[in-house]
Amino acid sequence: MQKKYFIPIIIMSVWFTSCKTQKAEHSHSHSNEVQDHTHSVENYFESYSLVDGNYGTKTIVTVNNGVRIMVTNALPNHKTGEFPRKGNPNTISAQNRTYTFSTTPKLKDKPTWVREPGVALNGIKFEPGTAEVVVCETGENYRVEALQDVIDLGLDFNHAHVQPTGAYHYHGSPTSVIENLDTGKDLVHIGFAHDGFPIYYSKSGAYKPSYKLLGGNREGEDCSYSNPKQTIDISVGGHHDGTYGSDYEFVANSGDLDECNGTTIDGEYVYLVTNEFPYVSRCLMGEVKEERNGPPRNGEQGGQRGQEEGRRQPRSFSELLEVMDTNKDGKLAKEETKGPLAEQFSRLDSNKDGFLTKEELEKERRLDRR
Numbered sequence: 001m002q003k004k005y006f007i008p009i010i011i012m013s014v015w016f017t018s019c020k021t022q023k024a025e026h027s028h029s030h031s032n033e034v035q036d037h038t039h040s041v042e043n044y045f046e047s048y049s050l051v052d053g054n055y056g057t058k059t060i061v062t063v064n065n066g067v068r069i070m071v072t073n074a075l076p077n078h079k080t081g082e083f084p085r086k087g088n089p090n091t092i093s094a095q096n097r098t099y100t101f102s103t104t105p106k107l108k109d110k111p112t113w114v115r116e117p118g119v120a121l122n123g124i125k126f127e128p129g130t131a132e133v134v135v136c137e138t139g140e141n142y143r144v145e146a147l148q149d150v151i152d153l154g155l156d157f158n159h160a161h162v163q164p165t166g167a168y169h170y171h172g173s174p175t176s177v178i179e180n181l182d183t184g185k186d187l188v189h190i191g192f193a194h195d196g197f198p199i200y201y202s203k204s205g206a207y208k209p210s211y212k213l214l215g216g217n218r219e220g221e222d223c224s225y226s227n228p229k230q231t232i233d234i235s236v237g238g239h240h241d242g243t244y245g246s247d248y249e250f251v252a253n254s255g256d257l258d259e260c261n262g263t264t265i266d267g268e269y270v271y272l273v274t275n276e277f278p279y280v281s282r283c284l285m286g287e288v289k290e291e292r293n294g295p296p297r298n299g300e301q302g303g304q305r306g307q308e309e310g311r312r313q314p315r316s317f318s319e320l321l322e323v324m325d326t327n328k329d330g331k332l333a334k335e336e337t338k339g340p341l342a343e344q345f346s347r348l349d350s351n352k353d354g355f356l357t358k359e360e361l362e363k364e365r366r367l368d369r370r
Contacts, residue, residue, distance in 0.1 A: 044121050044189060045103075045198075052077040056094070059123035068101040068192065072123025076168055078176035081156025083168075088154025089229075093166030097123065102287075105196030107269055111260050111283035118193035118271070118281070120170065120177055124160070126191065126199070126273075127169045128280035129245065132227075134234045135324070135338045136220035142236055142244040144225070146171035147279060150234065150243050151225055159279075172279040173201055187265075190273065195286025197262070199271045207263060207272045208255035211248045214240040218247075224338070226326050248277050260285045317358040332356040 050059040057077035061070045074095035083091055099119050116127050132144040132151060144151055147159065154161045159172030174190060178201050181188045186206060191199040220236040240247035250259045257263050260283040262271045271281050324336045333355055334345045341348075341356075350360050 050077060050122060057122060059121075063103060066103050068103050068196070070097075070099040070101070070119065070123060070192075072097050072099070072119075074123050074125070074167060076124050076158075076160075076176070077122045078158070078180060080158060080160065080168065080176075081154075083154075083156075083162050085154045085156075087152035088161040090162035090164055091166060092162050092168045095165070095167050097125075099194070100289075101192045101194065102196035105269075105286040107285055108287055111285050112195075112288055113283045114194070114288075116194070117260075117284060118191050118199050120174055120191040120199075121189070122177060124174070124177075125167070125169045126171075126280045128171055128278060128282060130171075132225065134220075134223050134225045134236060134244070136224075136236065137222035137338060137342075138220055140218075140220035140223070140236070142218070142220070142223075142246060145243060145245055145247075145277075148243040151232070170280070173273050173275060178203070193271050193281065193284055193286070195284045195288045197269050197271060197284075197286050199273060199281075201273045205275060207257055207274070209257050209261055209274050209276050209278060210251055210253065210255035210259065211277050212251045212254060213242060213247055214249055216240070218244075226324070228326055228328060231326070242277060258285065259283060317361055320361075 044061075045063070047062045047064075049061070050057055052058075055077050056073070056075045058075070059070060059072040059077075061068060063069075072095075074097050075092070080092065115129060116125050119125050128146065130144055130146050130153065132153065134142045134144060136142075144153075146153055146155060146161075155171060158170060158175045158177070160168055160170045160174065162168050177190050178188050181190065182203070186202055186204050188201045188203065189198055190201050193199055217239055218236045223234045223236045225232045225234050236244075242248070252259075257272055257274070260271065261274060261278055261281040262269055262285055264270075269285065273280050320332060320341070321330065324332055324338060324341075326336055332341075334342065334349075337345055337356070345356065348356055348360055
């Protein structure tokens with residue numbers, strides 16, 4: 001890859017760049033130019049500014065002394081679906097975030113599993129996983145993928161939706177970002193991972209992930225999905241079809257990409273956003289100053305570990321609240337609990353106040369470890 005940069009900060013409305021690449025050779029460069037109506041940008045590895053009055057976007061990036069700092073209000077600079085919408089009752093709002101990336105990222109020997117792997121060049125975060133879980137009375141629980149056909153999570157045409165905080169975020173390939181950056185080349189530079197390595201999208205799908213669907217069938221009876229507005233009965237039986245993260249396993253060298261959906265191109269490590277699972281990296285291969293812990297990564301959920309996660313993996317109190325606390329009062333009433341927790345509610349509720357607390361569950365776990 002070339003490391004020669006040409007331009008300082010530029011204010012613009014329609015933005016971005018893609019990697020200069022020869023598709024057949026899977027090569028690219030960090031230096032090229034995209035024209036909009038009034039401005040030009042040569043690359044997004046240097047400082048730049050993105051201010052778009054049409055959408056309210058304001059993203060300022062400065063690069064200095066080995067650090068890339070992005071200050072953004074996290075408003076997309078492109079069309080989105082209408083929010084609130086079916087499956088997603090939230091409204092997009094400014095977030096005011098500051099991100100820091102190394103400009104000299106370093107690979108590690110082992111991956112770090114993360115909830116939020118990186119940020120698009122426009123300041124919108126990538127967050128491939130979800131907090132949605134199907135819970136079975138027989139004890140199994142399955143974390144729902146964003147891109148599936150069983151539960152409508154209200155994603156728009158950018159494979160994105162809105163969190164209750166108002167944060168718009170991408171669960172898969174950011175369609176409008178890719179279109180804005182398309183210069184006819186295959187690889188499109190669309191963001192940076194939190195370890196500093198760049199994120200690309202291959203229009204031709206030239207790089208294939210190394211995840212495969214598990215064989216066999218899922219287990220679980222009397223399963224349901226709950227959110228603050230409704231509870232839906234879900235049948236989890238049948239083959240692993242990709243509805244849940246635990247449907248997949250990582251098979252090394254079965255594709256072009258590693259377990260973090262990354263690879264080395266022209267001597268430099270990069271991540272790829274793909275149209276197939278995991279869509280966006282669920283882990284980081286580089287050094288990160290601050291670990292961003294989230295749900296267990298789906299690669300680790302594959303194979304035997306994946307099947308175990310789909311059965312009876314111990315869960316923290318905060319995770320139980322996330323799944324079962326339907327009225328969001330920070331407590332677990334008996335009618336909110338499911339499976340083994342519901343069966344043992346009376347015994348676990350040591351003070352008999354009709355609610356389970358973090359202290360009561362931690363006491364039970366300490367007894368279990370003796």
